[in-house]
Amino acid sequence: MSAAPGPDDGRLRRAFLEESEELVQKLGETLSALEASPESRELVNEIFRLTHSLKSEAALMGYTSLSGLAHLMEDVLGQIRSGDLALSRDVLDRLVAGADRAAVLMNEISQSGKESESGAEDVVTGLSTLIADRRRPVARPASNGAPPAGETADGNRETPFNEVELRRIAEARDRGESLVRLTVTVTPDEPMKFVRAFLVFSNLEQAVNVIKVVPAMDGAPVDDSLYGRTVFYLTAPLGGDTLKDAARVDQIASVTVEQMDYPSGGSPRDGSGAPAGTEMTGRTAPAEKTSIRVDTRKLDELWSFVAELVLHKAHMSRLSDGVARGMDAESIREELVESSDSLEKLSSGMQQAMRDTRMIPISIIFNKFPRLVRDLSRKLGKPVDLVLSGEDTEIDRSIIEALSDPLTHVIRNSLDHGLEFPEERVRLGKPERGKITVSARRQGGTIVIELADDGRGLDTDRIRQKAISLGIPGAAALGDAEVRELVFLPGFSTKDVVTDLSGRGVGMDVVATRIRNDLRGDVELVSEEGKGTRIILRLPLTLTIVNSLLVADEAQMYAIPLSDLDSTAKVPAAEISLQEGGEAAPWMGDTISLYSLAGLLGRERRPREEYFAVVLRHGESRGFLVVDELIEEREIVIKPVDDLVNPLRLFSGVSVLDDGQLVFILDTSFIRRDNF
Amino acid sequence: MGATILIADDLSFMRMIQKEILTERGYSVVGEAADGIDAVNKFQSLNPDLVLLDITMPNMNGLEAMRKIFSINPKAKVIMCSALGQQSLIVEAIRAGVKDFIVKPFKPERILSAIEKALRSA
Numbered sequence: 009m010s011a012a013p014g015p016d017d018g019r020l021r022r023a024f025l026e027e028s029e030e031l032v033q034k035l036g037e038t039l040s041a042l043e044a045s046p047e048s049r050e051l052v053n054e055i056f057r058l059t060h061s062l063k064s065e066a067a068l069m070g071y072t073s074l075s076g077l078a079h080l081m082e083d084v085l086g087q088i089r090s091g092d093l094a095l096s097r098d099v100l101d102r103l104v105a106g107a108d109r110a111a112v113l114m115n116e117i118s119q120s121g122k123e124s125e126s127g128a129e130d131v132v133t134g135l136s137t138l139i140a141d142r143r144r145p146v147a148r149p150a151s152n153g154a155p156p157a158g159e160t161a162d163g164n165r166e167t168p169f170n171e172v173e174l175r176r177i178a179e180a181r182d183r184g185e186s187l188v189r190l191t192v193t194v195t196p197d198e199p200m201k202f203v204r205a206f207l208v209f210s211n212l213e214q215a216v217n218v219i220k221v222v223p224a225m226d227g228a229p230v231d232d233s234l235y236g237r238t239v240f241y242l243t244a245p246l247g248g249d250t251l252k253d254a255a256r257v258d259q260i261a262s263v264t265v266e267q268m269d270y271p272s273g274g275s276p277r278d279g280s281g282a283p284a285g286t287e288m289t290g291r292t293a294p295a296e297k298t299s300i301r302v303d304t305r306k307l308d309e310l311w312s313f314v315a316e317l318v319l320h321k322a323h324m325s326r327l328s329d330g331v332a333r334g335m336d337a338e339s340i341r342e343e344l345v346e347s348s349d350s351l352e353k354l355s356s357g358m359q360q361a362m363r364d365t366r367m368i369p370i371s372i373i374f375n376k377f378p379r380l381v382r383d384l385s386r387k388l389g390k391p392v393d394l395v396l397s398g399e400d401t402e403i404d405r406s407i408i409e410a411l412s413d414p415l416t417h418v419i420r421n422s423l424d425h426g427l428e429f430p431e432e433r434v435r436l437g438k439p440e441r442g443k444i445t446v447s448a449r450r451q452g453g454t455i456v457i458e459l460a461d462d463g464r465g466l467d468t469d470r471i472r473q474k475a476i477s478l479g480i481p482g483a484a485a486l487g488d489a490e491v492r493e494l495v496f497l498p499g500f501s502t503k504d505v506v507t508d509l510s511g512r513g514v515g516m517d518v519v520a521t522r523i524r525n526d527l528r529g530d531v532e533l534v535s536e537e538g539k540g541t542r543i544i545l546r547l548p549l550t551l552t553i554v555n556s557l558l559v560a561d562e563a564q565m566y567a568i569p570l571s572d573l574d575s576t577a578k579v580p581a582a583e584i585s586l587q588e589g590g591e592a593a594p595w596m597g598d599t600i601s602l603y604s605l606a607g608l609l610g611r612e613r614r615p616r617e618e619y620f621a622v623v624l625r626h627g628e629s630r631g632f633l634v635v636d637e638l639i640e641e642r643e644i645v646i647k648p649v650d651d652l653v654n655p656l657r658l659f660s661g662v663s664v665l666d667d668g669q670l671v672f673i674l675d676t677s678f679i680r681r682d683n684f
Numbered sequence: 685m686g687a688t689i690l691i692a693d694d695l696s697f698m699r700m701i702q703k704e705i706l707t708e709r710g711y712s713v714v715g716e717a718a719d720g721i722d723a724v725n726k727f728q729s730l731n732p733d734l735v736l737l738d739i740t741m742p743n744m745n746g747l748e749a750m751r752k753i754f755s756i757n758p759k760a761k762v763i764m765c766s767a768l769g770q771q772s773l774i775v776e777a778i779r780a781g782v783k784d785f786i787v788k789p790f791k792p793e794r795i796l797s798a799i800e801k802a803l804r805s806a
Contacts, residue, residue: 199787203774207785210778256805257784258798389805 023409024069025118031062032114035107043104046095055103056085057518061413062110070186070267073123074113080135081106093138102134125266169241169271173219177271180217180243187219187268190240190251193261201235204259209240211254216244241268245379253387302365310361316354323347359643363553366406370448370457371399373412377419377446384423391430391441392423398448403455407527407547411457414519418459418543419444421516426463426541436538438462454529454571455549460542466492466535489628492533496520523547524677528569528660530626546571554646558639558671559622561605562614565671566635567644567663572676574623574630576638581617593632595623601679604634608658608678624676631679646673686710687733687803692723692749693765694741698788702736705792711799720744724752727760734803736786736795739766739773750777761802765790 035058042051059082066075081103087093109131113123169177177187190212194204209225212218220241223234244251255263327343374396381394403411427433427442434440445460468491475483475494486494495516516533523531529547548554548571556567577595584593584602591602602621604613613634621632644663649672660675689711693699696718703713715730717723721744727735735753739746746764753760764777764785774785783802786795 199768200771200774200785203771203778203785206775207778253805256801258794258801387805 021069023412024065027409028062028065028074029114029118031058031065032107032110034058035062036111039100039104039107042095043100046100049089052085052088052095056082056089057521059085060518064413064416071113071117071123072264072266073125074110074117076264077106077110077113077132077135080132080139081110083139084135087139099138102131102138105131106135169220173241174271176217176219177243180219181270183243185217185243185245187241187243187270188251189266189268190242190255191237191262191264191266192240192255193237193263194235195259195261196236198259200232202232204257205235205238207257208238208255208260211257212240212242212251215250215254216242218242250383250387253383306361306364310358310365313354313358313361317358320347320351320354359553363404363549364402366404367402367549368405368408369399370401370403370408370411370455372408373415374399374446374448376412376416380416380419381423381444384420388423389429390423390427392427393441393443395443395445396447397445401448401450401455403448403547404549407455410522410526411545411547414522414545415446415457415459417516417519419446422459422461422463422541426461426465428464450549451546455547457545457547458542459545460540462540465537465539465541466495466533467537468492468535471495492535495533496531519543528675532628553643554673555641556644556673557622557641559635560637560639561635564605565639565665565669566605567642567671567673568622568624568633568676569673570641572624572626572674574625577621577623577632579619579621579632579634581615581619595630595632598630600630600632602632602634603678608656624674624679626676626679629679631676633674644671644673649673686712687799688712688714688730689799690715690717690723690726690730690732690735692717692720692726692735692741692746693738694718695738698738702795705795706799709796720746720749720752723749724756727753728756731757734761734763734783734799736763736765736799737782739764739770739777747773747777747780750780750782754781761805763798763802 035055038051038055038058042048042055045051059078063075063078063082066072066078084093084099084103088095088099093099109128112128116123180187192205192208194201198204206225209218209221218240222239222241225238242251251265252263324347327340327347331340377396378394381392384390385392422444423442427444428436428438430440433442443462445458448455448457450456468488471491471494472483472486475486475491480494480497496519497517520531523529523545527547529545532544532546533541534544535541548569554567555570557570557573559566559568579593579602584591585599586592587599587601589601591607592599593602600623606613619634620636620638621634622638624631624633642665644665646661646663649659649662656678658675658678659672661673663671663673665671686709689706691699691702691706691713693702699716699718703716706713714732715726717726719742723735723737723741724744737746737750737753741749744752746766750762750764753762758781762777762782764774764782765788766774766785767788774782777785783805784798786798
């Protein structure tokens with residue numbers, strides 16, 4: 009973003025590309041799945057989430073065509089989700105066309121850093137009519153007002169800037185601002201269109217640098233109907249929200265924000281308004297996806313290991329020569345033991361160094377927050393102090409890239425729903441300014457990220473009420489902790505009045521899915537009513553290597569990540585009781601569920617008098633897992649597992665040990681699934 | 685409790701309609717004023733979340749009342765009510781910082797959505 013230009017922009021961009029390409033691909037796949045089983049609510053939810061994420065990411069990078077398209081699809085999915093729109097063949101076709109178009113745009117962006125601004129209007133119209141037909145019949149561009157002079161429907165005509173305007177634009181470019189075209193359409197029934205547009209103009213003037221307005225705003229209007237659609241050319245630090253906020257007054261039908269190329273050289277034209285994704289990085293080079301930036305100190309460290317390895321190889325060949333020359337067995341044995349020791353150190357050192365090259369500081373994400381908070385704070389009228397700490401904490405690239413969205417979402421939630429308005433805070437005896445704390449730290453093999461606010465906290469009673477009204481079974485009897493867990497369910501939102509900030513109930517469920525499923529981490533929500541909310545994310549340092557306990561059951565080896573392990577125990581058969589929902593046994597003064605791999609896989613457990621068990625943990629939940637044998641602790645390299653061999657989703661991956669044995673890596677979330 | 689609103693209009697019928705619309709939506713109409721001076725005094729004493737201010741009123745017109753209100757609280761949320769033909773007055777009011785305007789005659793939903801947006805704005 010131009011707001012924070014710096015060496016991180018390339019990374020941000022790469023992260024965007026990788027993530028969005030995957031989103032687009034998943035979107036296509038999931039839509040195909042939906043075609044096969046159109047009644048699946050889960051798939052609809054998933055597609056909704058995908059479009060929502062795609063929209064946010066594309067908008068963040070200034071790709072308005074892509075984000076606009078994703079937004080339309082999200083709206084359509086939202087209506088299907090709410091039951092306002094039936095999922096007919098026709099609707100499905102239009103969604104598929106949308107996904108195809110998204111793939112085309114994504115491809116363009118990845119090739120050239122730019123997306124086409126026009127084209128495939130039929131796809132867009134196909135989707136927008138689905139929404140326009142039902143929800144907002146007035147939300148279409150006003151057709152009663154003639155397009156203002158100098159502007160055509162596709163907005164591609166030259167709009168000459170005069171010399172003064174060009175100079176102001178050049179100054180803005182030097183400040184690192186973006187050139188933006190904001191098009192505002194007033195609802196057709198507004199009797200004073202000029203004044204309406206003027207209100208937007210006045211709001212914009214307070215926030216940004218307005219260069220030119222078409223039709224002009226100075227003087228009394230000749231014809232009020234000309235202002236049905238007004239185009240503002242302005243420069244501003246990037247961030248669509250600030251701009252749209254200015255237009256957030258009544259009687260506005262639509263607002264579009266397009267980022268433009270700066271007029272080149274002295275030629276006073278608007279550069280055809282192509283949204284310029286690359287503008288943000290100040291470069292026009294095509295995206296670099298296959299290369300990464302690595303601190304040279306990390307490379308030096310890696311190199312020193314390689315140098316040692318070369319020495320080691322020399323030593324080994326000397327040893328092998330010695331064997332050929334008939335060196336005595338005892339000294340060969342000694343040297344081999346020594347050599348094997350140092351090789352082990354070397355290999356773990358290299359592994360660590362290699363892993364470090366994948367690590368980048370979390371400040372890459374944290375740096376975006378001050379601006380986000382400032383903008384939202386101003387927009388909502390909630391003054392707030394943001395306190396960041398632990399920005400230096402390093403975390404694996406692949407994790408960082410997937411973290412940005414969920415963290416942003418949590419912060420938005422805090423500002424939007426968590427923090428009270430200043431008057432209310434004063435009335436409650438709290439400081440007038442709210443406080444949001446974001447911290448990161450490394451704790452053993454995990455990264456802990458905490459986001460806390462001192463707002464109103466979760467109203468568990470209200471959530472419970474909502475759960476009851478939604479017909480969630482057993483909702484009335486749920487404890488507070490379980491109620492808090494409900495906010496992670498898809499489509500669950502207690503905010504009855506939906507705001508444009510946190511979206512339509514998309515929110516914590518996206519966060520939870522991302523953290524728990526994609527990142528193999530955990531998310532926990534701690535809240536005290538009236539005092540605030542704290543969201544704690546626990547993430548693995550890296551997604552590829554994990555410390556695990558190897559266990560065996562019926563001659564098959566399984567690995568349990570140490571982060572999912574509480575302890576080991578022996579469970580006498582006599583202590584196992586049959587509870588509602590399965591077997592259980594006492595543990596630390598509590599009774600927790602007892603599982604066996606055989607049982608989970610649908611077989612009988614072999615009866616014994618006493619069982620070896622590990623105590624698994626997933627968040628706050630605990631459960632015994634009975635195994636035949638505990639083998640050892642080991643670092644294993646995770647490879648993805650195909651869902652075909654993993655229909656129950658019991659495993660998060662597989663690993664091949666050095667002796668060629670295959671181990672399945674257990675996904676302990678089944679404890680939670682069972683408890684709910 | 686809904687936001688507190690002060691209604692200022694010289695026509696008691698207009699005030700009645702507005703009060704009915706607002707009360708039904710859960711807003712709390714904390715005061716009514718029949719002229720500009722009354723409006724400014726009540727704003728000062730009641731400190732409402734939002735003021736609905738008619739542009740043409742006796743004694744002190746809406747624009748002048750608006751300026752006095754902003755001098756009491758620069759962040760006051762004011763929505764102007766006007767009739768067609770008063771465009772230039774509203775433009776003046778916008779320059780001074782009103783959040784929105786409503787053109788009479790209005791539909792209930794217009795007044796409600798304008799208020800809702802204004803209350804949510806910074």
